[in-house]
Amino acid sequence: xxxxxxxxxxxAGNGHLSRQRRxxxxxxxxxxxxxxxxxxxxxxISVADVDLLYLGVNLVVTSVESMRSWDPAxxxxxxxxxxxxxxxxxxxxxK
Amino acid sequence: xxxxxxxxxxxxxxxxxxxxxxxxLPVVGTPSAVHTVRVGDIGAVVSNFSTKERxxxxxxxxxxxxxxxxxxxxxxTIIPMAFGQVARxxxxxLKALRFNLQAIDKELxxxxxxxxxxxxxxxxxxxxFEYLVNEDRELARLRDETFGRSSAPTQAEMIDLGKxxxxxxxxxxxxxxxxxxxxxxxxxxxxxxxxxxxxxxxAHLSFLVRRDQMKTFEETLFQAASxxxxxxxxxxxxxxxxxxxxxxxxxxxxxxx
Numbered sequence: 001x002x003x004x005x006x007x008x009x010x011x012a013g014n015g016h017l018s019r020q021r022r023x024x025x026x027x028x029x030x031x032x033x034x035x036x037x038x039x040x041x042x043x044x045i046s047v048a049d050v051d052l053l054y055l056g057v058n059l060v061v062t063s064v065e066s067m068r069s070w071d072p073a074x075x076x077x078x079x080x081x082x083x084x085x086x087x088x089x090x091x092x093x094x095k
Numbered sequence: 096x097x098x099x100x101x102x103x104x105x106x107x108x109x110x111x112x113x114x115x116x117x118x119x120l121p122v123v124g125t126p127s128a129v130h131t132v133r134v135g136d137i138g139a140v141v142s143n144f145s146t147k148e149r150x151x152x153x154x155x156x157x158x159x160x161x162x163x164x165x166x167x168x169x170x171x172t173i174i175p176m177a178f179g180q181v182a183r184x185x186x187x188x189l190k191a192l193r194f195n196l197q198a199i200d201k202e203l204x205x206x207x208x209x210x211x212x213x214x215x216x217x218x219x220x221x222x223x224f225e226y227l228v229n230e231d232r233e234l235a236r237l238r239d240e241t242f243g244r245s246s247a248p249t250q251a252e253m254i255d256l257g258k259x260x261x262x263x264x265x266x267x268x269x270x271x272x273x274x275x276x277x278x279x280x281x282x283x284x285x286x287x288x289x290x291x292x293x294x295x296x297x298a299h300l301s302f303l304v305r306r307d308q309m310k311t312f313e314e315t316l317f318q319a320a321s322x323x324x325x326x327x328x329x330x331x332x333x334x335x336x337x338x339x340x341x342x343x344x345x346x347x348x349x350x351x352x
Contacts, residue, residue, distance in 0.1 A: 027213065027332060028161050033152060035338035036177035039103065039191060039345040 100183045102144035104129065104163045105336070106174040106192075106199050109138030115167070120144055120159050129163055132185055134192040137199050140167060141188060150179055168336045172207045174199065174343070175336040191345045198343045206341075209284055209303050210334035212312065216275065216297040219328040223295050226326065227263050234263055264294070271327075272298040278319050282312045287339050297327065301339040309334070 102120050107113075109131050119127035119142030131138035140163065150156065157178060164175045182188045192199070220226040228235045241248045241256045248256075268291065275298055276286055283302040291299050304312050320329040 027335075028157070029152070031175075031335060031338040032157060032161055032178045034177070035341065036175040037106070037180075037341045037343055037345060038177045039180050039182065 098150055098181055099145035100143075100181045101132065101139075101141040101185055101188050102127070103176045103180040103182060103188070104140040104142075104160060104173075105167065105176050106203070107131070107138050107140060107167060107171050108136055108203050109133055110136045113138060113140075115140070115163065118159060118163055118166070120156050122146070126159065132188045132192070134189060134196060137192055137196060137203070139188050139192055140173070141182070141185075144181055150181065152178055164336050168210070168334075172203055172209070173336050174202055174206065174341055175338050195343065195345050199345075202341070202343050206303070206337050208307070209305050209337060209340075210309070211337045211339055212283075212302045212304050212331060212333035213335070213339075214275075214279075214298070214300045214302065214316070214329065214331045216271065216300075216323075217293070217328045217330065218295045218297060219326050220295065223264070224260060227260060227267065230267075231263055234259055268297055271323075272300070275300060275319065279312070279315060282308055282315050285340055289339075303337055303340045304334070306334075 104119075112133060113131040115129035117126045117128050119129040121127065122143065122145055127142035127144060129140060129142045132141050133139075144150075160178050164173060167173045168175075182191065218226060228238055237256055237259055241252045272288060276288075279300070279302060280286060283304050285303040287301040287303075289299040289301060291297065302312070316329060316331060320327070323329070
């Protein structure tokens with residue numbers, strides 16, 4: 001599966017052009033955790049931890065390089081290693 | 096920390112209630128049913144959610160969040176929600192929709208039929224410092240002056256050299272980013288510059304591209320890649336739901352109502 005996730009480099013004239021055939025987990029995390037609409041106000045209850053969660057994002061993303069074999073296109077929920085968020089338990093000053 | 100309510104995936108145009116099947120975040124290990132909660136022709140894509148623990152960005156939660164958004168974007172425009180948004184009740188979802196109906200409508204119009212593409216351009220060199228020094232006589236001279244003497248350079252000299260390097264790096268990025276944006280601007284509805292997170296990254300751009308312009312967008316990519324020097328690598332991916340271009344947050348307070 002690693003192969004699928006590798007960039008497929010192609011040469012087009014001078015500059016190299018590559019396209020990730022399958023989207024890496026980093027790309028997914030960057031969007032899903034950092035971007036998109038959020039709800040402001042007391043409707044949100046789970047996001048009591050969201051500040052901590054955001055603090056953890058960079059750590060997740062950097063540690064994620066080693067788990068690139070996760071393919072969001074085919075992954076089945078619940079199988080395989082979980083993404084551990086080290087800061088969830090340690091970043092007491094986050095909020 | 097127990098949580099119960101409606102997990103939110105995104106906002107879509109829906110003139111009738113929609114049922115997307117048991118593809119949502121798992122509740123006690125079972126995928127939840129994803130459906131719409133509607134006000135007028137605006138639908139929030141939700142699933143019932145409860146957990147005795149905190150809602151963490153674990154793979155088993157992120158994967159369905161991502162997949163639901165991706166599947167829906169293949170058939171209609173979706174304003175994607177960030178991970179981890181849970182409304183306490185369906186009534187709260189309705190309330191949030193009502194308060195923000197006009198803003199959501201406007202956003203759906205703006206994003207209609209468009210997808211997000213990401214382009215990273217990198218310097219494919221082993222050492223970015225060396226690369227810039229070779230490109231820049233003045234920087235090379237200062238490097239030689241700093242390190243070419245028998246005595247070790249002072250800290251101040253090192254800082255001066257570092258500063259000049261940073262300046263040149265910033266200049267090269269700005270120059271190339273400007274060139275890239277000029278190339279892609281005609282083929283994208285909107286462009287966003289993201290900060291390069293890597294010293295070898297020239298530019299990190301997000302494009303909001305109309306689906307019917309995807310072909311010309313990709314052709315432009317190939318063309319651009321061939322017009323840049325050999326050391327430039329173009330790395331692109333997509334299409335994504337327009338995560339980087341979402342400009343609304345759902346206010347629950349009546350400030351804007």
